[in-house]
Amino acid sequence: MKSNTWTIIKKEFARFFGDRQLLFTTVIMPGLLIYIMYTLIGSGMTKMATEGADELVILRVENLPQSVAPMVETMPSVTVLQQPFSQEDIKNLESKDFNEVLVRFPEGFDELIATYSTESGVAAPNVEIYYNSANNASSRVYHVLEASLSAYEDQLSNRFDINRSDTPEVHFDMASSDDVLGSILSKLIPMLILMMLFSGVMAIAPSAIAGEKERGTIATLLVTPMQRNELALGKVVSLSGIALLSGLSSFIGIVLSLPKMIQADAAGIELGLNYTVSDYVVLLLTILATVLIMASVVSILSALAKDVKNAGTMIVPFMLVVMFCGLTPMFQSGTPTSLAAYLIPFYNSIQVMTATFAHEMTWLPVIVMLAANVVYTGVAVWVLTKMFNSEKVMFSK
Amino acid sequence: MSEILRVESLSKTFKLSHKQQKIERTDRKEIVAVDKLSFTANQGEIFGLLGPNGAGKTTTLRMLSTLIRPDSGDAILDGYSVVRQPSEVRGKIGFLTSELKLEDFFTPNYLFDFFSQLHQVDETTMRERKQQMFSRFGIDRFAEVKVANLSTGMKQKTSLVISLVHDPDIIIFDEPTNGLDVLTARTVTDYLQELRSKGKTIILSTHIFSLVERLCDRVGIIIDGRMIACGNLQEVCNGLSLEDRFFEIYKEVKGGEE
Numbered sequence: 197m198k199s200n201t202w203t204i205i206k207k208e209f210a211r212f213f214g215d216r217q218l219l220f221t222t223v224i225m226p227g228l229l230i231y232i233m234y235t236l237i238g239s240g241m242t243k244m245a246t247e248g249a250d251e252l253v254i255l256r257v258e259n260l261p262q263s264v265a266p267m268v269e270t271m272p273s274v275t276v277l278q279q280p281f282s283q284e285d286i287k288n289l290e291s292k293d294f295n296e297v298l299v300r301f302p303e304g305f306d307e308l309i310a311t312y313s314t315e316s317g318v319a320a321p322n323v324e325i326y327y328n329s330a331n332n333a334s335s336r337v338y339h340v341l342e343a344s345l346s347a348y349e350d351q352l353s354n355r356f357d358i359n360r361s362d363t364p365e366v367h368f369d370m371a372s373s374d375d376v377l378g379s380i381l382s383k384l385i386p387m388l389i390l391m392m393l394f395s396g397v398m399a400i401a402p403s404a405i406a407g408e409k410e411r412g413t414i415a416t417l418l419v420t421p422m423q424r425n426e427l428a429l430g431k432v433v434s435l436s437g438i439a440l441l442s443g444l445s446s447f448i449g450i451v452l453s454l455p456k457m458i459q460a461d462a463a464g465i466e467l468g469l470n471y472t473v474s475d476y477v478v479l480l481l482t483i484l485a486t487v488l489i490m491a492s493v494v495s496i497l498s499a500l501a502k503d504v505k506n507a508g509t510m511i512v513p514f515m516l517v518v519m520f521c522g523l524t525p526m527f528q529s530g531t532p533t534s535l536a537a538y539l540i541p542f543y544n545s546i547q548v549m550t551a552t553f554a555h556e557m558t559w560l561p562v563i564v565m566l567a568a569n570v571v572y573t574g575v576a577v578w579v580l581t582k583m584f585n586s587e588k589v590m591f592s593k
Numbered sequence: 594m595s596e597i598l599r600v601e602s603l604s605k606t607f608k609l610s611h612k613q614q615k616i617e618r619t620d621r622k623e624i625v626a627v628d629k630l631s632f633t634a635n636q637g638e639i640f641g642l643l644g645p646n647g648a649g650k651t652t653t654l655r656m657l658s659t660l661i662r663p664d665s666g667d668a669i670l671d672g673y674s675v676v677r678q679p680s681e682v683r684g685k686i687g688f689l690t691s692e693l694k695l696e697d698f699f700t701p702n703y704l705f706d707f708f709s710q711l712h713q714v715d716e717t718t719m720r721e722r723k724q725q726m727f728s729r730f731g732i733d734r735f736a737e738v739k740v741a742n743l744s745t746g747m748k749q750k751t752s753l754v755i756s757l758v759h760d761p762d763i764i765i766f767d768e769p770t771n772g773l774d775v776l777t778a779r780t781v782t783d784y785l786q787e788l789r790s791k792g793k794t795i796i797l798s799t800h801i802f803s804l805v806e807r808l809c810d811r812v813g814i815i816i817d818g819r820m821i822a823c824g825n826l827q828e829v830c831n832g833l834s835l836e837d838r839f840f841e842i843y844k845e846v847k848g849g850e851e
Contacts, residue, residue: 200710200711203707207707210699210703211696211698211699214698215698231682310635408696410801411694411696412692412693412694412698413693413694413695413696415660415692415693415694416694416695416708416755417661417711418660418711419658419659419683419686419693419756420683420708420711421680421681421684421686421711421712422680422685423680423710423715510601558733587660587661589659
């Protein structure tokens, strides 16, 4: 005797894989879109960061002191003009088309700073740098100048240093590049995974349940001797499977575009993700448990809805709650220590994923989370079964 | 002939919405769709439920097919109770109505297999039955055409065939010829007679007198959810034509109200 649950799952898969358009929009498109979008954003940011780097800038300096002259004269892509400038010249900088920076040192700068004492109560000598931050080249020169002068100031009054490194082999920040990447990933990726899974469920669940109700095809199923719980389980499992595929596609898109997104090359971060097999197993189990409970809740909402449109509306508040859970790692430091926190659906999966990405995974919370989610899914399937049994839910229009 | 279906005092009420209360100018919160309905049907006969629209025919058939649950009373089909053993009942019956739709996306061939599996029909039987039924109704040429692209008549024939994948002993048919063109309607009524000759029991609902006269061995007249007359055609008609007799009964029941 074949299981009816399996028959239902096969039918849902046949429906899904047989429909090229549906397959494309839910499985192929999300990954592709994310890859293209993130790559574009990444290269856009690179462009912004490098733009104006080799554009020639005119640097007009008034009262250039001896001590600063070598530093100014060795700046790349800069023509230094030692001449005074007027208020008019400053005004001209308002147009961002001028690759120009104006610097005014107080007269006798070197003597002033040599004799200046902070205890005197007199304002310290001031260097004026006029630039236009909307002009990339102008902005670049300003930042270089500002940094060099600050460094010079530090050097003048140097009483002590922090983390001075004379040899490049000495590291003070002991975090490995793994940890740095881990902490970025741990805050970002769990939310993305949750969103991707949700959009996968959203794309198919309403039409698979509310749609069958709307089109009158669910009644045809309900007059067969199949048990209602077989139908409920079959729907939840097949929807989860398809949502997983959709989530997987998005995930691949993210992984492929992430190096471009976070400028891995520029930052010199190795993307050799140093995760162990058990990390991956935990991630996989967490995703499975999450998608099951997600699919069953969305199924319940879809079963309550009159039609597909109505289902979409009913799912929105639930989606907001799930998204909020996805954002929690941003607002908290570390993962909760109380095991009870891992009983909260969605929040628990997010926390486990965050810990796993941050290389801080421990088994007990994982087990609590998995057990809780399996129980919730069981309850949800039971509720869905009751709903399939209820003529009010199934036939009310 | 042995009794295969026994309906005992079946009742069903529906809640009225506020708007509906206003339309009907009533303070009643509920409407009685089926009111203590009882009848029996024997194996190998066609039993017709005759009544005007809104008399409770469809509600009765939906209770018999376990899609909705009676408020009180019960129906026993081939030894199984619709209240206590709905799953077993569903295995015994084939329910046909225009409100049961097939998924547009699939082909008749796929759907036949799918529903056969849900009815736990074994592979060999399924294949034999499919071949026989598809050629009987001319579906074989369209076996691989998606339901969405079938003509209305072919859709209805497919629907009929798929409701009978498990070769049920009891066939419940709501308005068998509604919306069918004359040719398809004839095919369906012919097939119902063929099923009867094979010893199947058919319960159908209709408001068409000629259909009852042509097909049914026994008839029950339902008005306002109550069984007003029930028996074989001669008994019910009492020497009149079915149509005349129906309006006579209708006046007797409704006369006082007008």
